[in-house]
Structures are given as C-alpha cells and as structure tokens.
Amino acid sequence: QMGLKTTLLGKKIHYYEEVTSTNSTAKDIAASEEEGTLVIAEVQKGGRGRLGREWVSPHGGIWMSVILKPGIPLRHASRLTLVAGLAVANVIRNMGLDARIKWPNDVRINGKKVCGILTEAKAEVDRVDYVVLGIGINVNMDLKDIPESFRAGSTTLKAELGSHIKRVSFLQDFLFELEQQYILFKTQPFSHILNDWLALSDTIGREVKVTTPSRIIEGKAVGITPDGALVIRKADDTKEEIIAGRCIYARS
Ligand code: BT5
Secondary structure (H helix, E strand, C coil): CCCCCCCCCCCCEEEEEEECCHHHHHHHHHHHCCCCCEEEEEEECCCECHHHCECCCCCCCEEEEEEECCCCEHHHCCHHHHHHHHHHHHHHHCCCCCEEEECCCEEEECCEEEEEEEEEEEEECCEEEEEEEEEEECCCCCHHHCCHHHHCCECCHHHHHCCCCCHHHHHHHHHHHHHHHHHHHHHCCHHHHHHHHHHHECCCCCEEEEECCCCEEEEEEEEECCCCCEEEECCCCCEEEECCCEEEECCC
16 A cells, blocks of 8 residues: 555554654564564654664654564674665665765764664574664654754755655655665675765764763774774774764764
C-alpha cells in the first residue's frame, strides 16, 4: 500500500501515530521479526539520541527504525551507522541539496543537522542477533517546531528546499537507497562503502574535539579505520582511533 520499491526493507511495517521511541519498540519485537521489518511513527515522545541525549521528534519528520539481521560480529555494527548516513545523504543530494556527513552519525546541510542515526545491537557472544537502525530525518517541520535550544544547529528539508516534501515518496526513495547500500554492505568489501562515505563526509581534514564518556580528544581528523573509527592526530603528533564519540568541529 506504500508502493515500496524494495524487496527486503519495509516488507512489514509497524506504523504508529505516537510512540516513546521507534528504536525501543523495534528492540522489543526484533527477536521475533524478520529482517527488514520497519517501525515508524508520526511522533516520538521520548526520541533518543546517543548516550541518553534527547531527539526532538514532532509531527512532520520521519522517525523510523529498521530491524536488520546481518549476522556480523558486534564490533562491525557501527559500520551500519555509516551505511545509513550514506544512504540518507545520497537521497537528500538527489533532491539538489548539498548534504554532508559528519562523523559518525549526522547528516547536515550547510552545517546544520537534518538527520541523526542511532544504531543499537544485541549480540550473542560476538555475533549480532539483530541490529536496530534508528533514523530520524527532519522533513516537513518548521524550524519553530524545534525547541530553541537545538534550533541553531538544526535544519529541515522543508526549510532548505523552501517547499513541502512528499514524505511517502521520500520514504520510498530512501528505503530503496538504503536497501542498495545494505546489499553492497553484505556483498562487497567495506572499503567500497567507506570510500563513498568519505567522499560525502566533511569531517576529515578538520580540527575536531571528540568527547567520549571518559575523555576529550582534540586534534586533526586525518582518516577513518576500516571499522569506521575516526583517526585523530593530536598536537603531540600521536594518533588515536575513536570508535564512538561526539564530534565538534573547531571551525565550521
Ligand atoms: C543522534 O544522536 O543524532 C541520533 C538520533 C536518532 C533519532 C532516531 S529517530 C528514530 C529512532 N528512535 C529514536 O528514539 N531515535 C532514533 P546524537 O548524535 O546523540 O545527537 C543528539 C543531539 O542532536 C541532541 O543533543 C541535540 O543537540 C540534537 N537534536 C535533537 N533533536 C534534533 C532534531 N530533531 N534535529 C536536529 N538536531 C537535534
């Protein structure tokens, strides 16, 4: 009924007017669902970012979670964040907007965040049972729908394009693109996706400050490891790899 162009993603869709978090709902049902099942909601009351941060999710956005069962080692799960970021950036670029990816999980237009990705996985020993890929895209909201404290750093597709977006056709295009990237992820060396990701990322070459729960690392982002960790060259010329953290550009 959605006219999807995919064979795997969205074969089954759980649609809600309102949930706490589509990622939480998806995790609750993931064990008994097939790969590709989607949870999508009009509004999230407790949308989550990483490390307990809030994700504002009013009417007009696309708040969704995809259940995947790639059978990969847990240490590779964060690669799917990059896969999803690449798919989002590609679809937005096809609309004529200059979407860029900020490591690890933001898609931005003109330096403003339009999408965030939250990847959560459950693993038995080292194999993932499932991965829940949570994707939030600011589509048709007005900037005033975003609370003032987040507004400066955020944007929406409507604000950038100057017109209303048809969410269903956007979702069809996005799921198609995500499925293509996911197939490449499963069949090709990850370096292929990483190369495409690097071409759209604006993080490498920047002076950055990355915050993790235990420390802050400052330096120049000089590369990305095969697993998607950010490589930072610090002032003392030593290098450090960070698999997860919040990245701030020193000058943006
Ligand atoms: C993220 O976290 O960017 C991951 C967001 C994932 C959201 C999706 S929606 C569907 C699924 N269900 C969920 O509950 N979550 C996922 P992080 O990198 O930690 O960034 C969070 C920060 O982004 C916040 O601290 C704010 O500064 C900012 N922010 C919050 N809401 C925003 C919005 N709608 N647009 C732009 N920025 C926002």
